[in-house]
Amino acid sequence: MSNASYSKYPLETRLFINGDFVNATSGLTIKINNLTMGQLVAEVQSASTADVDAAVAAAQAAFPAWSALTGKQRAVYLRKLGALIETNADELGDLEVISIGKAKSGMHLENSWAREYVDTVAEAVFGDTSLNQPGFLNLSIRQPFGVVGAIIPWNFGISMWVWKVAPAVAAGNCIVLKSSEKTPLQALALARLTKEAGFPPGVVNVLSGDGAIGGHIAGHMDIRKVSFTGSTSTGRRVQAAAANSNLKVVTLELGGKAPTIVFADANLKNAVDAVVMSNLVLSGQTCVVSTSRVYVQESLAPTFLEHLKGSYAGWTQLQGDPTDLKNVLGTVADVSQAERIQEFLDIGKKDGKVAAGGDRDGAFVHPTIFTHVGDDSKLNREEVFGPVLVFHTFKDEERRSGGRTTWNTRSMQWSSPRTSTVRSLSRSG
Numbered sequence: 001m002s003n004a005s006y007s008k009y010p011l012e013t014r015l016f017i018n019g020d021f022v023n024a025t026s027g028l029t030i031k032i033n034n035l036t037m038g039q040l041v042a043e044v045q046s047a048s049t050a051d052v053d054a055a056v057a058a059a060q061a062a063f064p065a066w067s068a069l070t071g072k073q074r075a076v077y078l079r080k081l082g083a084l085i086e087t088n089a090d091e092l093g094d095l096e097v098i099s100i101g102k103a104k105s106g107m108h109l110e111n112s113w114a115r116e117y118v119d120t121v122a123e124a125v126f127g128d129t130s131l132n133q134p135g136f137l138n139l140s141i142r143q144p145f146g147v148v149g150a151i152i153p154w155n156f157g158i159s160m161w162v163w164k165v166a167p168a169v170a171a172g173n174c175i176v177l178k179s180s181e182k183t184p185l186q187a188l189a190l191a192r193l194t195k196e197a198g199f200p201p202g203v204v205n206v207l208s209g210d211g212a213i214g215g216h217i218a219g220h221m222d223i224r225k226v227s228f229t230g231s232t233s234t235g236r237r238v239q240a241a242a243a244n245s246n247l248k249v250v251t252l253e254l255g256g257k258a259p260t261i262v263f264a265d266a267n268l269k270n271a272v273d274a275v276v277m278s279n280l281v282l283s284g285q286t287c288v289v290s291t292s293r294v295y296v297q298e299s300l301a302p303t304f305l306e307h308l309k310g311s312y313a314g315w316t317q318l319q320g321d322p323t324d325l326k327n328v329l330g331t332v333a334d335v336s337q338a339e340r341i342q343e344f345l346d347i348g349k350k351d352g353k354v355a356a357g358g359d360r361d362g363a364f365v366h367p368t369i370f371t372h373v374g375d376d377s378k379l380n381r382e383e384v385f386g387p388v389l390v391f392h393t394f395k396d397e398e399r400r401s402g403g404r405t406t407w408n409t410r411s412m413q414w415s416s417p418r419t420s421t422v423r424s425l426s427r428s429g
Helices: 049-068 071-087 089-100 104-121 157-170 184-196 211-218 232-243 268-284 301-317 335-351 421-426
Strands: 015-017 020-022 028-034 039-046 128-130 138-140 147-151 174-178 204-207 225-230 249-254 259-262 293-297 353-356 368-371 388-394 412-414
Touching (some): 015 049, 020 184, 028 089, 028 184, 039 184, 049 147, 049 204, 071 089, 071 184, 089 104, 089 157, 104 157, 147 211, 157 174, 157 184, 157 225, 174 211, 184 204, 211 225, 211 232, 225 232, 268 388, 268 412, 293 301, 301 353, 301 368, 335 368, 335 388
Parallel strands (some): 147 174, 147 225, 225 249, 293 388, 368 388
Antiparallel strands (some): 015 204, 028 039, 128 138
16 A cells, blocks of 8 residues: 555555555556656556466355345445445545646536446346247347456546446356556445445456556457557557457447537537547547647637637636646646647647647646648647647538548537538548
8 A cells, every 4th residue: 555645545556466466577667647746656567377277266256156146236336336426426536646747626517427327237138039020039138247357547536437337247147357557546446335235255456567467468368358548559559469368349439539519509608618628638638528629710700719719728727736626627647648639739830820738737638729720731630639729610511521531430410400511520530
């Protein structure tokens, strides 16, 4: 255990295997630094492949009894976990703040979402039946895989943990989860709550480690499914490792460069608010809700841009110490993330024009808007994962382009009700 002077809670740094916290066998550690304080938060023990094997063995041993329980019986444990997440919300929020500089002012929402999600999936496993074929009753029965693996990113350390663990164990599986190197403290705190909730040993196992440990999980012969959320490049490696081992089932949620398209007849305030929120929440370090490029119809574009600039200036005034509840923006996750975003800021200044922001103060990246950026610019094609927006215009629907990108996570369109909505979004490549 480690105690940082600016944390009122003890920080667990070991691995969670078979219902207990144990020391890693690797002898290696991961350093967690707080960029606002400029201090080392903790050194978390990093798992070895032997530790992965031990966690998988514990999950295998726990699976027969856990899967034999009814859904209602398993739901009792999940609902206890949900209640404990609510009770320990302040601690979990603090861990997000000190690990990646997330603004504490928004943590109550994430914790409440996590608790609600646990309650929602607790008994949400159902099969299907069909009488469509005369003389036959067709049944689709959902059965647990056995041992499943999960590899989660750092941007939503609490929510991602819950989104992977809760449905897996609700369905009767046992799980081995690897947290991000940036946010192991949150995952370990949640592991402690499973113990307090009375989960049998081995049902939930939580490891800290680098990409090699995630690769061992993805390629493990005794893990029958793996779920990964993160970058597209790492997702490719997870898919390959699964294919080269036991052809386990793989679920991937990867990054992208999805556009928002705004037509002249859109509700101006609603569209501006949506773009601002989706680009700036968590300093733009999201994939599911993030907009990093926007296309606005020419007749609305000047007004839209001025409203955007005003909103970005307002958010910049609310950027600062993430522990201060008046602030809505903290730092980016770490030094490497700040340096990566700086590369895109430099590209934007070379390939386009700065309409707002365009700079950073250490790990505080100021909300930024670029205009006049070409479709082929790296800034327009690749995911920034920061508070950086590329602003484009288009003349009419036939000349509207979503730009040249390979991957989109989601797209948004703002307009009055029109029959072209679905057709337009389907072309927002």
